[in-house]
Amino acid sequence: MSQPHVSEKEQLNKGLKGRAHEALTDANLQKALSVIGKGFVNKRAMALEGCPQFKALSDRAVAIKRHTLTHLEHYLEQFEQALNAQGGQLHFASTPGQARDIITQICKEQNAKSIAKGKTMVGEEINLTHHLEDEGFECVETDLGEYLIQLRNEIPSHIIAPAVHLTREEIRDDFKTAHKSLPRDRELETPQDFVKEARGILREKFINADVGITGANLLIAETGSTTLVTNEGNGDLCSSLPNTHIVISSFEKLVPTFEDASTILRLLARSATGQAISTYTSFITGAKRPDDLTGPNNFHVVLLDNGRSQMLGSDFEDMLRCIRCGACLNHCPVYQNIGGHAYGSVYPGPMGAVLSPQFMGEKSQDLPFASSFCGRCNEVCPMQIPLTKLMRQWRQKATNKAGLVANLPMHLWASLAKRPRLYNWAMAIGLPMVSWVTKQKTITNIIPALAAWQKHRSLPNIEKKSFQVQYQTDKKNKE
Numbered sequence: 001m002s003q004p005h006v007s008e009k010e011q012l013n014k015g016l017k018g019r020a021h022e023a024l025t026d027a028n029l030q031k032a033l034s035v036i037g038k039g040f041v042n043k044r045a046m047a048l049e050g051c052p053q054f055k056a057l058s059d060r061a062v063a064i065k066r067h068t069l070t071h072l073e074h075y076l077e078q079f080e081q082a083l084n085a086q087g088g089q090l091h092f093a094s095t096p097g098q099a100r101d102i103i104t105q106i107c108k109e110q111n112a113k114s115i116a117k118g119k120t121m122v123g124e125e126i127n128l129t130h131h132l133e134d135e136g137f138e139c140v141e142t143d144l145g146e147y148l149i150q151l152r153n154e155i156p157s158h159i160i161a162p163a164v165h166l167t168r169e170e171i172r173d174d175f176k177t178a179h180k181s182l183p184r185d186r187e188l189e190t191p192q193d194f195v196k197e198a199r200g201i202l203r204e205k206f207i208n209a210d211v212g213i214t215g216a217n218l219l220i221a222e223t224g225s226t227t228l229v230t231n232e233g234n235g236d237l238c239s240s241l242p243n244t245h246i247v248i249s250s251f252e253k254l255v256p257t258f259e260d261a262s263t264i265l266r267l268l269a270r271s272a273t274g275q276a277i278s279t280y281t282s283f284i285t286g287a288k289r290p291d292d293l294t295g296p297n298n299f300h301v302v303l304l305d306n307g308r309s310q311m312l313g314s315d316f317e318d319m320l321r322c323i324r325c326g327a328c329l330n331h332c333p334v335y336q337n338i339g340g341h342a343y344g345s346v347y348p349g350p351m352g353a354v355l356s357p358q359f360m361g362e363k364s365q366d367l368p369f370a371s372s373f374c375g376r377c378n379e380v381c382p383m384q385i386p387l388t389k390l391m392r393q394w395r396q397k398a399t400n401k402a403g404l405v406a407n408l409p410m411h412l413w414a415s416l417a418k419r420p421r422l423y424n425w426a427m428a429i430g431l432p433m434v435s436w437v438t439k440q441k442t443i444t445n446i447i448p449a450l451a452a453w454q455k456h457r458s459l460p461n462i463e464k465k466s467f468q469v470q471y472q473t474d475k476k477n478k479e
C-alpha cells in the first residue's frame with residue numbers, strides 16, 4: 001500500500017475554505033474535474049431525451065418513497081420476515097461503531113482472513129475498510145475507483161465515481177508503485193490498460209476471499225431481496241464467490257415491491273451515468289439454496305441508522321428519498337470547481353451538504369454554505385428533493401447557533417427595516433459614507449473582512465442617494 005495522500009483527518013482540519021482554496025489551485029485536480037461537464041452532464045441530458053416518461057417515473061418514485069417512509073415499520077418487518085425465509089439474517093446498527101462491530105463479529109465467527117469488498121457508500125460512511133484492516137483482515141476494494149483510492153488512502157471524491165479526481169498520469173504512477181511484481185516498463189496509458197491490470201490483480205482476491213461485502217441500491221420488502229447496481233460486475237463476484245456475504249445498507253433504501261424497484265432503477269442509471277440501465281443489475285435473495293450452482297452459505301444484511309431515524313418527520317425527511325445517483329454533484333457549479341475532497345465528507349456536493357451535517361454534526365456545519373443556490377441541483381434530482389431549501393434550513397440552524405454577536409449586523413438591519421423613517425434617516429447619513437469608502441483603493445485596509453471577497457471581485461460604485469430618495473425626487477421633477 002502506498003503512502004497516504006490525503007487523510008480524512010487532514011482534510012477536516014483545513015476547513016471548507018482551506019480545502020476549497022487548495023482544490024482551486026491544484027492543476028491536476030482541475031484537469032480531472034473538467035471531464036464532469038462533458039461526461040456525466042451530457043450523457044444524462046441525452047438519456048432523458050430518449051425517455052419521455054422520465055417525469056412520470058420521477059413522480060411515481062417520489063410517491064413510492066413517501067409511502068414507504070410513512071409505513072416504514074410495516075415494510076421493515078416484511079423485509080425481515082422475507083429475508084429470514086430465504087436463509088438471511090437482519091441486523092440493526094444505531095451507530096457506525098455498532099455497524100462495524102457487527103460486521104467484524106460476523107467475519108471473526110467465519111474465521112475469515114480475506115475480504116473482497118464492493119462499493120458501498122454506507123461502508124464509506126462508517127470507514128469500514130480501514131476498520132477491518134485495523135482488525136487484522138485483508139480487505140480489498142474491488143470496484144476500480146475504490147481500489148484506486150484505497151491505494152492512495154483517500155476517501156471517495158464522488159458518490160458514483162470515487163476516483164474522478166485522478167488523472168491518467170496519477171493512476172499510472174500509483175499502479176506502477178503498487179504492483180511491484182509487474183514489469184516497470186509495461187504499457188499503462190489507457191483506461192483499458194488500467195482495467196486489464198486491475199482485473200488480473202483482483203481476480204485472485206475474489207477467488208480467495210472468505211467474506212464478500214457489498215452495499216445495496218434498494219431493499220425489496222416483499223421478497224427480502226437486495227438490489228445491486230454496478231458497471232464492473234465486481235459486486236456480483238463479491239456476493240456470489242465467498243462463503244459469507246454481508247450487505248451494509250440503510251432503511252431508506254426500502255421499497256415495497258419488485259415493480260417499485262424497477263421504477264426507481266429506470267431513474268437511477270439515467271440520472272447517474274446516462275445509461276438506460278446499468279451493465280449489471282442484480283437481485284440478491286438470501287443465502288445459497290440446495291439447487292443453486294453458486295452463492296454464499298451465510299447471508300447477512302446490516303442496516304445502519306446513524307441519525308436517519310431522526311430525519312423521519314423532521315424538516316429533512318425529504319432527503320431520505322435520495323437514491324445516490326450523483327446528478328446533483330455533476331450539475332453543481334461549486335462541486336465542478338472544487339471536487340469532492342474539498343467537502344471533507346464521503347458525501348460531497350449538494351446532497352452531501354444536506355446529509356453530512358446530519359451524520360457528522362458540527363464538523364461539517366459549513367458545508368451548506370458551499371452553494372451558489374442556483375437551484376440546478378433541485379432541477380436535476382430525479383427524486384425531487386428540494387436541496388437548496390434543505391441547505392437553507394441548515395444555514396438557518398447554524399446562524400441561530402452563532403449567537404447574538406455574530407448575528408448583530410442582521411439584527412440591526414432588521415430593526416432598521418421595520419422603521420421606515422429611521423431607515424431613511426440612516427440611509428441619508430450612511431450612503432455617502434459607504435459610497436466614499438467603496439471608492440477607496442485601500443478599502444481592504446479600512447475593512448479587512450472584505451479582503452477575501454475583493455480578491456476575485458470589485459465592489460460596485462454605490463450611489464450616494466438611496467433608490468427611494470432617487471425615485472421620489474424623480475417623481476417630483478416629473479410632476
Ligand code: SF4
Nearest residue numbers: 322323325326328381
Ligand atoms: S439528492 Fe437527488 S440528485 Fe442528488 S444524489 Fe440524491 S437523488 Fe441524486
